Amino acid sequence: MTSFDGIARLLGRLGRGASLAARTALPVDTNPVPADWTHVTKVDPEDDKKLPLLYPLYLRHTSAVSVGGSADVTATNTEETFELLAPASVPVFHEPSGPRHVTPRTRARADLLAIPEVLNGDSESLVGQLGEATEYVREEMVPETLREKLPWLPAFAEDALADFATSWLLADAVFEAYVIQNPDSAAAREANVAESDLLAPREAKQRAMAAERHLESELLYLEYSGTFGGDEAVETLDAISDGLTWSRLWYGGGIDSRDRARAILDAGADTVVVGDAFHRVADEERELCQRAADALDPDASAAAVREWVGENVAVADSNAAAYLATIPGAPDPERLARRYLTATVRAWLCLRARREASGDERGSASGRSLRADLRRALGADLFDALAETDAALVRRNFAALLGTDEPADSDHITRRTDGSRPSADEAVATHLALALPP
Known part of the structure; x- marks a missing residue:
């Protein structure tokens, strides 16, 4: 064994010792999985x-x-x-x-x-x-x-x-x-x-x-x-x-x-x-939106949708409330579930109205008008409270459902290594619970 080999082995042992000390004896957290998850x-x-x-x-x-x-x-x-x-x-x-x-x-x-x-x-x-x-x-x-x-x-x-x-x-x-x-x-x-x-x-x-x-x-x-x-x-x-x-x-x-x-x-x-x-939330909202489409006009007001949800959905027993209740930091799961289910129905009605108004299966609305419609459907307070990336994600998915181009103001959406934007159309159609009829 050469002296260089001996030094390398010593360094290896010292490295392992330092790692063990950091895990067991020192007041530091070296686990890469965050403790606050x-x-x-x-x-x-x-x-x-x-x-x-x-x-x-x-x-x-x-x-x-x-x-x-x-x-x-x-x-x-x-x-x-x-x-x-x-x-x-x-x-x-x-x-x-x-x-x-x-x-x-x-x-x-x-x-x-x-x-x-x-x-x-x-x-x-x-x-x-x-x-x-x-x-x-x-x-x-x-x-x-x-x-x-x-x-x-x-x-x-x-x-x-x-x-x-x-x-x-x-x-x-x-x-x-x-x-x-x-x-x-x-x-x-x-x-x-x-x-x-x-x-x-x-x-x-x-x-x-x-x-x-x-x-x-x-x-x-x-x-x-x-x-x-x-x-x-x-x-x-x-x-x-x-x-x-x-x-x-x-x-x-x-x-x-x-x-x-x-x-x-x-x-x-x-x-x-x-x-x-x-995943049960997705199953629930599919059935909910089918019922809402039969009962409400596409341009139903926020108040009308809230009233319909209040009369037709046992929110306290909903899958939405059950999922949110599992999250220790989620405040008032029932209130959040009511807001989210109402927003889902309004957004779904908005999508159907845009498809019907376009007269074209592929739609024709610009990213800006889609953003405005979604802000109105979700409610300004809820839409504006979303992180920028989450709001862009919603717009991208809705644009894919409508078949329009991706919104122009979503530059922060990660590009592929070849510089092109990811296409969400196929993934949206496959994995979202609600898809627009052809």
């Missing part, structure tokens, strides 16, 4: 899982948005989902359920890449897919990107750079260690988690401790996937929380009320993850 909304790219028409209104209350699902997810519908969420005013990260769901476009859009590892599944779900993903990134994704961006690069340099880029991507990602406790869920089927694989609280704690200290997982995710874990989940969270010092502890499954969200957070979870409750 108390609520994450999970958006499933599956074509059957729709988004509400005015989803930027709802998502402005959540801490972050996760893109990922366990069934019928592809690279294409994942990219489309990221298109629809760019540029939302909240962070958007990627939880891929398959290696090929990660593409250059999703990496460019995602604030974080969270790689799942199932602690109580089979070896494929723990290391097999990671190995497949590493091979895919090293031998396909990175070389293709390098050849596209740096066609002049010599082969020997391309190979070395591909090695570095692959290692950097994995080092830059966060690792998400799952404990799946619902054997009837799609997540359990994907990871081959059977009834016999479910963990007692102490077993879950032990595996969580190994994930934090050996696998260096930034996230520990207790997953009940579609069902509420109740007292069992509370006991397991309490045990896991007692064993962790650095990793974030997340819970997902059956959160559809403020009481359930609060119980999970009080049990030791850092974050509640909500997915189904959000």
